[in-house]
Amino acid sequence: MKFKRLNRVTIKDIAQEAGVSYSTVSRVLNHYEHVRPDKRQRVWSAVTRLGYVANPQARSLAGGRSHMVGLLVPELGNAYIGQVVRGIDEALAEAQYELMLYTTHRQRTKESTFVRTLTYGMTDGLLLLVPTEPQAYLETLHEERFPYVVIDHQGFDDFSPTVIAKNYQAAFDATRYLIELGHRRIGFIRGLKHLSSAIERHKGYRAALEAHGLEYDPSLVVDGDFLQGPSYAATQALLDRPDPPTAIFASNDLSAFGAMDAVRVRGLSIPDDISILGFDDIPQAASVRPALTTVRQPLVEMGRIAVQLLFTYIEDPDRPCERIELDTALIIRDSCAPPTR
Amino acid sequence: MKFKRLNRVTIKDIAQEAGVSYSTVSRVLNHYEHVRPDKRQRVWSAVTRLGYVANPQARSLAGGRSHMVGLLVPELGNAYIGQVVRGIDEALAEAQYELMLYTTHRQRTKESTFVRTLTYGMTDGLLLLVPTEPQAYLETLHEERFPYVVIDHQGFDDFSPTVIAKNYQAAFDATRYLIELGHRRIGFIRGLKHLSSAIERHKGYRAALEAHGLEYDPSLVVDGDFLQGPSYAATQALLDRPDPPTAIFASNDLSAFGAMDAVRVRGLSIPDDISILGFDDIPQAASVRPALTTVRQPLVEMGRIAVQLLFTYIEDPDRPCERIELDTALIIRDSCAPPTR
DNA sequence: ATGAAAGCGCTAACAG
DNA sequence: CTGTTAGCGCTTTCAT
Numbered sequence: 001m002k003f004k005r006l007n008r009v010t011i012k013d014i015a016q017e018a019g020v021s022y023s024t025v026s027r028v029l030n031h032y033e034h035v036r037p038d039k040r041q042r043v044w045s046a047v048t049r050l051g052y053v054a055n056p057q058a059r060s061l062a063g064g065r066s067h068m069v070g071l072l073v074p075e076l077g078n079a080y081i082g083q084v085v086r087g088i089d090e091a092l093a094e095a096q097y098e099l100m101l102y103t104t105h106r107q108r109t110k111e112s113t114f115v116r117t118l119t120y121g122m123t124d125g126l127l128l129l130v131p132t133e134p135q136a137y138l139e140t141l142h143e144e145r146f147p148y149v150v151i152d153h154q155g156f157d158d159f160s161p162t163v164i165a166k167n168y169q170a171a172f173d174a175t176r177y178l179i180e181l182g183h184r185r186i187g188f189i190r191g192l193k194h195l196s197s198a199i200e201r202h203k204g205y206r207a208a209l210e211a212h213g214l215e216y217d218p219s220l221v222v223d224g225d226f227l228q229g230p231s232y233a234a235t236q237a238l239l240d241r242p243d244p245p246t247a248i249f250a251s252n253d254l255s256a257f258g259a260m261d262a263v264r265v266r267g268l269s270i271p272d273d274i275s276i277l278g279f280d281d282i283p284q285a286a287s288v289r290p291a292l293t294t295v296r297q298p299l300v301e302m303g304r305i306a307v308q309l310l311f312t313y314i315e316d317p318d319r320p321c322e323r324i325e326l327d328t329a330l331i332i333r334d335s336c337a338p339p340t341r
Numbered sequence: 342m343k344f345k346r347l348n349r350v351t352i353k354d355i356a357q358e359a360g361v362s363y364s365t366v367s368r369v370l371n372h373y374e375h376v377r378p379d380k381r382q383r384v385w386s387a388v389t390r391l392g393y394v395a396n397p398q399a400r401s402l403a404g405g406r407s408h409m410v411g412l413l414v415p416e417l418g419n420a421y422i423g424q425v426v427r428g429i430d431e432a433l434a435e436a437q438y439e440l441m442l443y444t445t446h447r448q449r450t451k452e453s454t455f456v457r458t459l460t461y462g463m464t465d466g467l468l469l470l471v472p473t474e475p476q477a478y479l480e481t482l483h484e485e486r487f488p489y490v491v492i493d494h495q496g497f498d499d500f501s502p503t504v505i506a507k508n509y510q511a512a513f514d515a516t517r518y519l520i521e522l523g524h525r526r527i528g529f530i531r532g533l534k535h536l537s538s539a540i541e542r543h544k545g546y547r548a549a550l551e552a553h554g555l556e557y558d559p560s561l562v563v564d565g566d567f568l569q570g571p572s573y574a575a576t577q578a579l580l581d582r583p584d585p586p587t588a589i590f591a592s593n594d595l596s597a598f599g600a601m602d603a604v605r606v607r608g609l610s611i612p613d614d615i616s617i618l619g620f621d622d623i624p625q626a627a628s629v630r631p632a633l634t635t636v637r638q639p640l641v642e643m644g645r646i647a648v649q650l651l652f653t654y655i656e657d658p659d660r661p662c663e664r665i666e667l668d669t670a671l672i673i674r675d676s677c678a679p680p681t682r
Numbered sequence: 683a684t685g686a687a688a689g690c691g692c693t694a695a696c697a698g
Numbered sequence: 699c700t701g702t703t704a705g706c707g708c709t710t711t712c713a714t
Contacts, residue, residue: 008462008691010690010691010692011691011692012691012692020700020701021700021701021702022691022692022701023692023693023694023700023701023702023703024699024700024701025692026692026693026694027693027699027700029692030693034699034700035699035700036699036700039699039700054691054692055462055463055690055691055692056463057398057399057401057402057462057463057692058402058690058691058692058693058706059691059692059693060398060692060706061396061398061399061402061690061691061692061693061705061706061707061708062691062692062693062694062705062706063692063693063694063706064692064693064694066398075427076417076423076426076427076430077420077422077423077424077426077427077624078423079418079420081418082417082418082419082423083418085417085418086416086417086418089417089444093444098441098443099441099442099443099444100439100440100441100442101440101441101442102439102440103427103430103434121349121396121398121706121707122396122397228625228628229628232628257628258628261628261629261630264630265630283418284569287570287573287598287599287602288602289602289605289606349707351706351707351708352707352708353707361684361685362684362685362686363685363707364684364685364686364687364708364709364710365683365684365685366708367708367709367710368683368684368709370708371709375683375684376683376684377683377684380683395707396706396707396708398706398707398708399690399706399707399708399709400707400708400709401690401708402689402690402691402692402706402707402708402709403689403690403707403708403709403710404689404690404708404709404710405708405709405710462691
């Protein structure tokens with residue numbers, strides 16, 4: 001029952017091997033400046049010779065960095081999240097940091113408990129990806145000056161460092177593209193109503209309509225919850241109208257896929273009978289047929305940038321709050337064309 | 342630059358609060374038997390009163406369990422992996438364990454370095470999901486009696502605890518289903534050649550053919566690498582033949598989607614002109630049109646079972662190697678029908 | 683049954 | 699510049 005401890009080479013072993021005190025070893029390992037070059041050399045060679053691997057536990061316990069960051073995600077198995085996590089993952093690996101992953105869906109009421117555990121010396125910082133109710137703990141985190149960065153959440157406070165895409169502008173531009181193609185009745189599949197990204201995209205859609213002298217028709221807006229199934233059903237409803245839209249702007253690619261399914265099932269063709277425009281540009285968007293015209297969010301980059309930003313706070317917890325808004329791009333593929341009706 | 346330590350309540354605080362020594366607190370926390378009930382009571386009440394949260398670092402450093410397990414995955418953002426991870430995630434959460442996630446793609450040559458770091462007191466055990474070259478470290482792990490479980494990898498050793506689906510049987514049954522539907526020319530989209538699951542499925546396909554008196558035709562077998570794009574191209578090749586197959590069995594759902602794209606692009610209909618059969622039953626399989634007939638792997642369950650198995654080894658590292666093979670099920674939806682040619 | 687004390691491996695003052 | 703020393707929070711003997 002006793003847990004086996006593997007005998008590993010420790011800092012002491014390499015101190016002995018290099019013939020220095022073990023605090024010197026620690027200094028070398030942590031890239032301290034004032035160490036005589038020859039000793040530094042001896043230490044490193046001993047490190048490689050003995051195959052030393054630092055023990056993060058001890059390191060963090062002793063008050064140093066743990067070289068881990070915690071990541072809170074709502075769920076896995078979603079391409080959008082997967083891409084962002086990939087960016088985070090890569091950037092972290094480059095900096096020799098490790099990832100502690102928390103999936104909040106497993107105990108949604110205890111999102112804040114996780115945050116407490118995570119901040120307990122276990123990680124050097126936190127990355128919060130589309131958090132649901134961050135208000136509960138963000139303030140505490142900030143007061144304790146615990147480094148964290150929020151990703152893809154239009155915060156309602158002014159102290160939370162954030163990385164987010166320009167959702168409003170992107171949706172505005174995409175809608176304008178459809179309008180310029182000649183569409184007048186443009187359906188909109190809305191995302192999860194409580195997520196700021198969904199709200200912003202909806203606003204952008206509406207604003208573009210009005211900016212071009214088109215009336216905003218609420219009955220053309222249906223709920224897709226960012227999911228393929230619900231969007232499929234919602235699109236059916238749109239198609240059942242006496243005057244169905246000639247184009248549909250979906251709040252994310254998954255919704256666009258659902259819309260495509262619904263259109264196809266009626267024997268209609270994309271983009272001849274109806275245009276479909278998505279949002280995100282997940283890998284699948286390019287491989288689906290017809291290839292999806294969509295708004296590209298720099299997903300991987302969002303992850304990478306969030307990591308960079310987090311590092312600045314780990315370096316200096318008192319740095320003022322920074323908010324990074326990323327540009328998007330309209331990727332024109334084959335699912336949109338001028339209306340034929 | 343100094344890393345801020347948040348002042349948390351420690352075992353000493355609650356020792357004082359409960360009026361006992363802090364080793365007693367430790368005993369209570371670890372469910373030791375010989376502690377007087379009233380003291381046990383006082384300790385627990387102090388714990389809740391002060392809101393004590395254990396420090397996993399210290400716990401593990403001191404030789405106890407870290408209550409973390411490491412998970413090695415090849416990549417994220419793939420529905421198949423996402424589902425398995427979900428199962429792992431859920432089972433771990435229920436047991437109050439945390440997850441350390443490693444994505445090997447980020448340094449594929451250093452898969453073994455990760456394993457070393459992970460085993461270094463950082464985790465109580467390891468979960469290896471479709472590892473690429475586990476031979477390099479599995480033996481060491483086993484010799485050190487470090488608890489680990491391999492998921493979805495047909496090992497070549499007899500000491501690695503494993504959880505895997507019955508790939509051979511599943512592929513055999515699926516192929517037979519197609520044969521019984523009346524198909525005689527059945528194409529096969531093969532998966533990543535070095536993965537045992539892909540190899541087994543291919544074997545099952547071939548065996549079923551031969552068991553039913555059909556000749557195995559290598560030219561009907563194309564490579565899809567488990568990916569949608571390559572499978573799309575591979576299917577084109579199949580369709581270009583003078584005598585294209587009337588059914589295609591894809592090694593995973595992603596490949597099946599690629600095949601569907603290719604079929605559709607030619608204006609052919611599924612399943613009237615050609616039947617498509619997948620493998621995995623990722624969520625998308627049900628929402629795609631036509632809904633995909635596919636082999637269901639109990640993905641989430643695989644994850645959960647792997648966790649259970651791992652726990653038995655954490656309890657007793659000397660337990661003999663156990664290998665769990667999970668049944669699959671053929672999920673009949675709309676993408677397969679009798680051939681019309 | 684329970685307190686005292688010795689570390690786990692490492693970092694960070696503190697002296698030289 | 700570098701060795702010494704005191705912990706970080708917790709588990710685990712070892713006594714009692």
